[in-house]
């Protein structure tokens with residue numbers, strides 16, 4: 001097929017070409033490979049690629065399956081049999097996953113072709129991908145800025161047309177925030193909706209896998225493939241999976257959208273505020289009723305998140321001891337020296353900070369004051385949402401208070417970095433679903449930087465927020481804007 005810039009297509013359009021046999025799955029892989037070879041030296045979205053395996057799968061792809069012949073890139077925290085799974089950490093150096101995660105099995109069953117692993121903050125801890133032990137990922141809209149995190153590689157790959165769609169993971173915003181900063185669509189499903197079997201655990205009561213895509217419809221298509229019950233995963237929900245595309249195209253009449261008053265905070269960039277206000281007006285013009293709501297415990301969310309997430313991480317990361325796999329310190333004196341030096345040399349600074357914090361909040365004497373109290377406030381946050389959802393179908397807010405920031409701008413002060421999670425982490429604590437869609441651009445030093453609009457829905461109401469996001473997307477042009485690929489090629 002000549003004349004079509006294949007990698008620039010979204011999944012739905014790519015599928016039409018594949019199904020009409022106007023392009024073959026093999027040609028798609030070739031075109032994607034060429035694009036990645038062309039731009040990834042500048043972007044740094046990928047940690048590993050396996051085009052040989054992908055080409056073989058393409059040869060036998062059944063393009064009539066739901067995602068038949070569609071290459072999908074995977075955050076490097078999700079296991080693909082035989083492939084590296086580093087979590088962007090030195091401590092998993094040399095490790096290869098022995099099996100496919102359930103989401104990978106499901107993608108394959110839908111005909112998709114996983115072909116590469118994307119960069120991330122080490123063990124998904126961060127908001128800029130700067131905590132990767134491997135490399136920086138640059139924001140395709142401005143190479144001097146971060147793509148967001150922790151699924152920064154997954155977001156940048158989609159934005160730079162180096163992937164048609166990707167999987168990321170969230171614990172406190174790691175799909176929605178990089179989606180917002182990189183100008184793509186990111187969906188965090190309800191806790192338990194997507195299996196975490198084969199996904200390296202960060203904070204098990206918060207973690208969830210979800211798609212990053214160019215369009216809302218593509219997000220629904222990937223959800224159709226990956227959602228569902230998994231007997232191998234104890235937190236997996238045994239609820240029927242709807243067709244997530246079923247509501248797309250329905251209008252917004254009768255939809256009530258809540259504006260949480262606590263989400264209007266100082267420190268939100270004025271251009272972000274203006275874009276969200278305009279989006280709210282637009283939703284209203286599409287027939288949605290706008291309702292003021294209150295989430296009174298919002299102020300505590302970031303603190304509660306960083307107590308619970310670090311506590312759970314300190315336990316989950318205890319397994320990385322260099323005994324059976326991964327990095328191992330040289331010439332240990334004895335077993336304790338082996339553990340101590342392996343973990344000291346293998347983990348990066350942020351991961352160590354979190355293990356120490358988490359161990360502290362769980363330690364006797366402090367457990368009640370921190371961990372237990374945080375659990376109680378988590379329940380209040382959950383109730384805030386439950387009350388709000390008695391009045392409205394979805395909530396609307398910025399995804400991130402600021403557009404993409406420069407490398408190094410927030411690394412010196414972890415609290416500054418943690419504030420990136422202010423609008424996203426409450427949804428993880430409450431276990432509800434959320435989506436970020438492009439809703440405008442900020443003009444910063446002459447650069448156009450994407451802004452993301454967040455919609456939050458009640459548990460298992462993904463189809464509803466997809467419907468609202470789709471109605472917005474289809475009546476605006478933001479998702480059509482692409483970063484300047486030509487400039488990326490020239491930039492050093």
Ligand code: GLN
Nearest residue numbers: 124126170171172173174
């Ligand atoms: N930025 C948050 C953190 O650093 C969220 C990370 C995530 O969702 N994985 O923990």
